[in-house]
Amino acid sequence: MSLTVLATGPLTTVQDLGRPGQAALGIGRSGACDRASAALANRLVGNRADDAVLEVTFGGLTVRAGADLLVVTTGARCPGAPHAAPTVLRRGQQLRLGPPVSGLRTYLAVRGGIAVPPVLGSRATDLLAGLGPAVVATGDVLPIGEPVDPAPGVDLAPVPEPTAGELTATVLPGPRADWFGDAGWAALTGQAWTVTSESNRVGLRLDGAPLERLRAGELPSEGMVRGALQVPPSGLPVLFLADHPVTGGYPVIGYVTDADVDACAQLRPGQALRLRPGRP
Amino acid sequence: MRLLPSGSAALLVELDGLDDVLALYAALSADPPHGVVDVVPAARTVLLMTDPAVTTLAAVADAVRTTTPRPDTRAVGDSIELPVHYDGADLADAAELLGLTPDELVARHTGAEWTVAFCGFAPGFGYLTQPGGQWEVPRRPTPRTAVPPGSVALAGEFSGVYPRESPGGWQLIGRTEVAVFDLAREPAALLRPGTTVRFVAVGR
Numbered sequence A: 001m002s003l004t005v006l007a008t009g010p011l012t013t014v015q016d017l018g019r020p021g022q023a024a025l026g027i028g029r030s031g032a033c034d035r036a037s038a039a040l041a042n043r044l045v046g047n048r049a050d051d052a053v054l055e056v057t058f059g060g061l062t063v064r065a066g067a068d069l070l071v072v073t074t075g076a077r078c079p080g081a082p083h084a085a086p087t088v089l090r091r092g093q094q095l096r097l098g099p100p101v102s103g104l105r106t107y108l109a110v111r112g113g114i115a116v117p118p119v120l121g122s123r124a125t126d127l128l129a130g131l132g133p134a135v136v137a138t139g140d141v142l143p144i145g146e147p148v149d150p151a152p153g154v155d156l157a158p159v160p161e162p163t164a165g166e167l168t169a170t171v172l173p174g175p176r177a178d179w180f181g182d183a184g185w186a187a188l189t190g191q192a193w194t195v196t197s198e199s200n201r202v203g204l205r206l207d208g209a210p211l212e213r214l215r216a217g218e219l220p221s222e223g224m225v226r227g228a229l230q231v232p233p234s235g236l237p238v239l240f241l242a243d244h245p246v247t248g249g250y251p252v253i254g255y256v257t258d259a260d261v262d263a264c265a266q267l268r269p270g271q272a273l274r275l276r277p278g279r280p
Numbered sequence B: 001m002r003l004l005p006s007g008s009a010a011l012l013v014e015l016d017g018l019d020d021v022l023a024l025y026a027a028l029s030a031d032p033p034h035g036v037v038d039v040v041p042a043a044r045t046v047l048l049m050t051d052p053a054v055t056t057l058a059a060v061a062d063a064v065r066t067t068t069p070r071p072d073t074r075a076v077g078d079s080i081e082l083p084v085h086y087d088g089a090d091l092a093d094a095a096e097l098l099g100l101t102p103d104e105l106v107a108r109h110t111g112a113e114w115t116v117a118f119c120g121f122a123p124g125f126g127y128l129t130q131p132g133g134q135w136e137v138p139r140r141p142t143p144r145t146a147v148p149p150g151s152v153a154l155a156g157e158f159s160g161v162y163p164r165e166s167p168g169g170w171q172l173i174g175r176t177e178v179a180v181f182d183l184a185r186e187p188a189a190l191l192r193p194g195t196t197v198r199f200v201a202v203g204r
Helices: A035-044 A181-189 A258-264 B018-030 B057-065 B091-097 B102-111
Strands: A002-008 A011-015 A053-057 A061-065 A069-075 A087-089 A094-096 A105-110 A141-143 A167-173 A192-195 A203-207 A228-230 A238-240 A252-256 A272-277 B002-005 B010-014 B036-041 B045-050 B079-084 B114-119 B126-129 B144-147 B151-155 B158-161 B166-168 B171-175 B196-201
Touching (some): A002 A011, A035 A258, A061 A105, A167 A181, A181 A252
Parallel strands (some): A167 A272
Antiparallel strands (some): A002 A141, A011 A053, A167 A252, A192 A203, A192 A272, A228 A238, A228 A252, B002 B010, B144 B166
16 A cells, blocks of 8 residues: 655655654654644544654645545645545545645644654654655655554544634743743743744744843753743744754743644744743 | 753753763663653753653652662763774864874873763764863864764863764864764664763774
């Protein structure tokens, strides 16, 4: 069984749950940027949690089925796709994902999973580290695995669409919040940040009124996880997503809660993000 | 030891220095607290990533506070030898910065064991330290855009080996033909926290 790629759109990668447990070797977790949507896609076609899916950035993917395949999309809804509703794609039939109505990343799950060879225990493409399967290219013939579990028989999963407007995410103080003081925390949580076009799978770059450091000096590099709001010398925070570096040398003022990072990963350039202080 | 918040699923432990980091990392990696999925040592910190479905940050914090560091087991991993051609482009500069001749630098670099303190920067890039080594080497004023793979280099108190071609600002003193990161090998990363390394000169 296979899926032939006829067009990829701006960026399509193979993703799964990533490579947890190897950060001490300098290997980041990577994996789907919007984990909840990728997990839902797998569940809807009866895949295992660690099966690989396609992460499609801003639509544009066209594929042709090499066999009868059960497929579904989740995340950003694309015209032409069976969104949150598993559908059989007949052998030879094409599936074409238009530009999403809202949101940025669409997950296409195929029953059996995308069965490209794993690298260090995962099929995730880590664009920062250059690990994992190559970025999906036109002409690729992607192998599909053998289903293990029974198909669930769900017709439709009602899930909210990614917002097209302003998103509010919960933020907790980070390890170096004291480098910015109360005024810095107020500035972080008191403005609507704009997502810039330099954003990618590594992180969301935010534009707004820069945060001011209370102290100068260097920070020895320290470990971090996704959701970190790292503040480089520009004072404009970067919200780290799936392919973030394992360690970083700029202070982390706060962390978006893990559950809210998924929604942030659906933000497009130009959209607004508000950070609401949460309770640890 | 200071416990610092790192979001809803991780905890950062800040320590006084690298020796304390290694001692705590040795204890935590030998016997990780329940629900900890990754332990990441760095220069002054140890990050613990947890699975929130299995544990709470409070429980992990308690476990860390009651962990006895193991300063006696600085080396928790394998011992390897890395043959090095000491013909790096910055060998003379680095020697001068240390007030040594190139031969003296090579003798000091090969004369004592190094330990991988932590990894980062790229998959398989280890930060190696030499206890009492008295290395304090500034980075190049301008980083190179492409450092060849296998380059053996110095920066600050650390020595390292570039796993693949990448930009870099460390002083290049030599090169090894051993692939320190090789996906075709198990394990792919040769330099893991706790691994001890002896560099062996195989010519200039």
